[in-house]
Amino acid sequence: MYGLIHCALRDHVAFQYGEDLIAEVLDTAGVTEEHFVVMQAYDDEITLGLIGAACEVLKVDPDELLVAFGKFWVLDTAVKYYGPVMSFAGRTLEKFLGNLDLMHEQVAATFTNLRQPSFEILPSDGPNIELIYKSERDGLTEFVRGLLLGLGEHFQQEVAVSISGLKSEGEPHDIFLIELKDDQSRSGS
Ligand code: HEM
Numbered sequence: 206m207y208g209l210i211h212c213a214l215r216d217h218v219a220f221q222y223g224e225d226l227i228a229e230v231l232d233t234a235g236v237t238e239e240h241f242v243v244m245q246a247y248d249d250e251i252t253l254g255l256i257g258a259a260c261e262v263l264k265v266d267p268d269e270l271l272v273a274f275g276k277f278w279v280l281d282t283a284v285k286y287y288g289p290v291m292s293f294a295g296r297t298l299e300k301f302l303g304n305l306d307l308m309h310e311q312v313a314a315t316f317t318n319l320r321q322p323s324f325e326i327l328p329s330d331g332p333n334i335e336l337i338y339k340s341e342r343d344g345l346t347e348f349v350r351g352l353l354l355g356l357g358e359h360f361q362q363e364v365a366v367s368i369s370g371l372k373s374e375g376e377p378h379d380i381f382l383i384e385l386k387d388d389q390s391r392s393g394s
Pocket residue numbers: 206207209210246279283287290291305309312316318319320321322339340341342345349352353
């Protein structure tokens with residue numbers, strides 16, 4: 206994945222666990238400063254190796270790290286460096302989720318080797334949102350859970366996120382159920 210993701214993960218580790226552990230994480234993953242060029246695309250193995258090394262050094266369960274990193278990505282990285290892109294994608298959680306593909310397409314204008322995920326909202330009459338997450342990658346389900354929780358906070362919308370289908374259990378894609386704790390967000394533009 207792009208170095209942008211590596212940089213964000215490094216920032217997350219520094220912010221959450223302290224700057225002094227970064228060197229050990231990099232060492233364990235066998236990566237150097239060369240693997241932190243924002244606009245460069247790296248093999249997914251390097252990205253996954255970095256995540257694995259962070260879990261090992263910090264003694265954190267991978268799912269826990271991925272959820273926390275997903276939240277950090279939205280609430281820190283995306284807001285700090287891609288504020289305008291985030292704003293244009295929608296003013297409510299539901300509108301934003303519906304525009305995620307467009308948003309990544311916009312991002313792909315600069316990240317030209319982007320292998321972007323795709324999201325689809327399933328039709329529903331009720332207040333909850335069912336979201337299909339399509340990706341050529343595996344193992345990022347909990348990262349997406351964290352992203353969705355982060356988006357809830359970003360839009361000041363209380364949400365509960367559960368999983369109603371898993372690719373790892375034979376479904377064609379992961380499916381998330383996002384429960385909106387109050388229904389106000391649906392009335393915005
Ligand atoms: C404006 C902010 C954002 C930017 C600049 C951005 C950019 C990127 C980049 C560069 C990648 C790496 C893909 C690759 O290297 O091939 C990526 C992956 C990903 N992004 Fe975004 N993204 C943004 C916001 C979001 C948000 C809000 C979500 C929420 C669902 C999201 C979901 C994902 C997922 C799940 C992946 C992992 C790739 C996969 O599943 O195959 N992104 N994004």
